[in-house]
Amino acid sequence: MKIIVCIKQVPSTQKVAVDPTTGVLIRSGIDTKMNPYDLYAIDLALQIKKSTKAQLTAITMGPDSAKAVLKEAMALGCDDGVLISDRAFAGADVLATSYTLASVVSSIAKDVALVVCGKQTTDGDTAQVGAEMAAHLKMPFVGLVMGIHDVTTTSIGLTSDQGNQLVDLNVNYPAVISVSEKVGQPDLPSYFRLSQMDETKIKVVTLQDLDDHDPNHYGLSGSPTQVEKIFEPTHDNDHVLIHGSTKEAMDHFVEVMTSNHYFRGKDHG
Ligand SMILES: Cc1cc2nc3c(=O)[nH]c(=O)nc-3n(C[C@H](O)[C@H](O)[C@H](O)COP(=O)(O)OP(=O)(O)OC[C@H]3O[C@@H](n4cnc5c(N)ncnc54)[C@H](O)[C@@H]3O)c2cc1C
Numbered sequence: 001m002k003i004i005v006c007i008k009q010v011p012s013t014q015k016v017a018v019d020p021t022t023g024v025l026i027r028s029g030i031d032t033k034m035n036p037y038d039l040y041a042i043d044l045a046l047q048i049k050k051s052t053k054a055q056l057t058a059i060t061m062g063p064d065s066a067k068a069v070l071k072e073a074m075a076l077g078c079d080d081g082v083l084i085s086d087r088a089f090a091g092a093d094v095l096a097t098s099y100t101l102a103s104v105v106s107s108i109a110k111d112v113a114l115v116v117c118g119k120q121t122t123d124g125d126t127a128q129v130g131a132e133m134a135a136h137l138k139m140p141f142v143g144l145v146m147g148i149h150d151v152t153t154t155s156i157g158l159t160s161d162q163g164n165q166l167v168d169l170n171v172n173y174p175a176v177i178s179v180s181e182k183v184g185q186p187d188l189p190s191y192f193r194l195s196q197m198d199e200t201k202i203k204v205v206t207l208q209d210l211d212d213h214d215p216n217h218y219g220l221s222g223s224p225t226q227v228e229k230i231f232e233p234t235h236d237n238d239h240v241l242i243h244g245s246t247k248e249a250m251d252h253f254v255e256v257m258t259s260n261h262y263f264r265g266k267d268h269g
Contacts, residue, residue, distance in 0.1 A: 001052050001053070001054040001055070001113045001153050001173075002054060002055050002057065002109050002111055002112045002113060003045050003048060003049060003052075003054045003055070003056045003057070003112070003113060003114045003115075003116060004057050004058075004059055004105055004109055004112050004114070004115045004116070005038070005041050005042050005045040005056060005057070005058050005059070005073065005078065005115075005116045005117075006038070006041070006058075006059055006060070006101055006115065006116070006117045006118070006129070006130075006133075007034055007035065007038040007041070007042065007058050007059070007060050007069050007070070007073055007118070008034075008035045008038060008060060008061075008062065008066075008069070008118075008121050008123075009032045009033070009034065009035070009060060009062050009065065009066040009068065009069045010032065010033065010034075010035045010121055010122050010123040011030050011031070011032055011033075011123055012030075012031040012032055012033040013030060013031060016030055016123075018230040020230065032065065032066075032068070032069075033069075034069040034072055034073075035118055035121045035122055035123075036122060037118030037119045037120055037121065037122070037179070037181060038069075038117075038118040039076075039118075039186040039187075039188070040118060040119070040179045040180070040181050040183050040184075040186050041116045041117055041118040041178075041179040042058070042073055042076050042077075042078065042116075042186065043076075043179075043183065043184065043186035043187065044116060044145065044148065044177075044179045044183050045078075045114075045116045046076065046077045046078075047148060047151075048114065048116075048148065048151055048156065049077070051151040052151060052152070052153050054113065054114075054153075055079050055080075056077070056078045056079050057078065057079060057080050057081065057082060057109065058070050058073035058074065058078040058080075058081045058082070059081070059082040059083075059084060059101065059104060059105075060081070060082070060083060060084065061084040061085070061089055061092075061097065061100055061101060061104075062083070062084075062085065063085060064083070064085060066083055066085070067081075067083055067199055067202055070082075070083060070202050071194060071197040071199070071202075072189050072194065074197050074201060075189035075190070075193040075194045075196075075197050076187060076188075076189050076193075079201070080201040080202070080203070081201060081202040081203070082104065082108065082202070082203050082204075082205055083202055083203070083204045083205065084100060084101070084104050084205045085204055085205070085206065086206040086207045086218075087219075088206075088207045088215045088218050088219050088221075089207070089218050089219045090219050090220065091219050091220035091223065092218065092219050092220070092222065092223055093223035093224065093225040093226075094124070094126050094128045094129060094132060094225075095132065095222070095223060095224060095225070096217070096218055096219060096220075096222040096223040097124075097129055098128070098129045098130075098132030098133045098135075098136060099132075099136055099217060099218070099222060100218055101129065101133050102132075102133045102136035102137045103136075103210045103211070103212055103217075104205055104210065105133070105137060106137060106211065107205075107209065107210045107211045107212075108203075108205060108209065112174055113153075113173035113174050113175075114156070114173055114174065114175055114176075114177065115130075115133060115134075115137070115139070115174075115175075115176040115177070116176075116177055116178075116179060117129060117130035117133070117176065117177070117178045117179070118130075118178065118179060119143075119144060119178050119179060119180050119181065127178075130143065130176055130177070130178035131143060131176075131178070133176050134175075134176035137174070137176065139174050139175050139176050140171055140175045140176070141175070141176045141177070141178075142158050142160050142169060142171060142175065142176075142177045142178075143160060143177070143178045144160050144161045144162070144178060144179075144180040144182075145158050145159065145160055145161075145177045145178065145179050145180060145183065146159055146160070146161045146166075146179075146180045146182040146183050147159035147183065149168075150170065154172060154173060155170055155171060155172045155173065156170070156171055156173070156175075157169070157170050157171075158170075158171060158177065161180050161182055240256050242256070
């Protein structure tokens with residue numbers, strides 16, 4: 001039985017510049033870390049591995065530096081890692097990202113039982129990749145998993161946090177799940193274990209390794225959403241204190257709303 005856990009390397013700071021032309025993050029020269037939500041995904045995947053003796057592979061799409069998060073995943077107990085890296089994959093939106101990850105799963109791990117994702121990332125933050133991977137792979141998807149029970153090699157019991165209610169379901173493999181932080185406190189890799197990890201258990205996958213290697217389906221070319229403009233919102237006039245009687249306050253309010261270019265939108269006059 002094979003389990004794939006999807007992990008992403010994200011900036012470890014909020015101060016990240018965006019390329020004004022392409023609208024993608026300028027990742028070079030900034031500190032990075034494993035997406036914190038993916039630590040919960042690894043933790044849950046390790047629990048399932050323990051009961052099923054499954055082989056657990058961590059996969060990440062990113063530049064060469066993303067090998068660091070694969071090493072962390074292996075230090076935590078994953079058996080091996082796959083770095084999905086090719087210029088053709090750069091600039092992917094959610095659709096292209098999820099398609100690439102799904103394509104890797106179906107190309108190199110055809111008999112996978114379970115794909116485990118984090119709930120969301122701290123950079124892109126869309127929380128859509130897991131569900132979209134399931135759609136590409138034509139597998140059922142269960143989101144926000146916060147607990148497991150009745151784990152076997154053919155099916156798994158899942159408790160999903162639906163906000164105002166918890167749902168218990170039993171799902172046959174293969175399936176895709178995303179994991180909530182409510183699953184519990186994950187382990188962190190020790191420096192000692194990390195220092196013992198080498199890169200020989202990391203396989204690098206490029207476009208040519210995929211069953212569908214049409215470059216138009218990946219990266220910027222395969223992304224239907226393109227960033228038109230990224231800009232910092234201005235906050236010069238966002239607090240206006242209005243005093244007086246109701247009529248005076250309303251008159252003042254209308255005056256502020258009609259005269260202030262911030263409220264009308266600076267770019268649109
Ligand atoms: C400035 C900026 C502009 C953007 N503009 C757009 C846009 O216009 N349209 C658009 O669709 N997207 C846009 N994105 C989103 C960007 O493309 C995403 O980073 C990417 O698609 C992955 O989605 P996510 O980070 O939101 O993942 P989420 O859906 O939040 O992540 C859920 C889980 O999926 C897995 N996962 C996600 N990414 C990876 C990965 N690379 N490798 C392995 N596992 C992964 C992890 O398990 C993660 O916990 C933008 C991002 C930025 C920073």
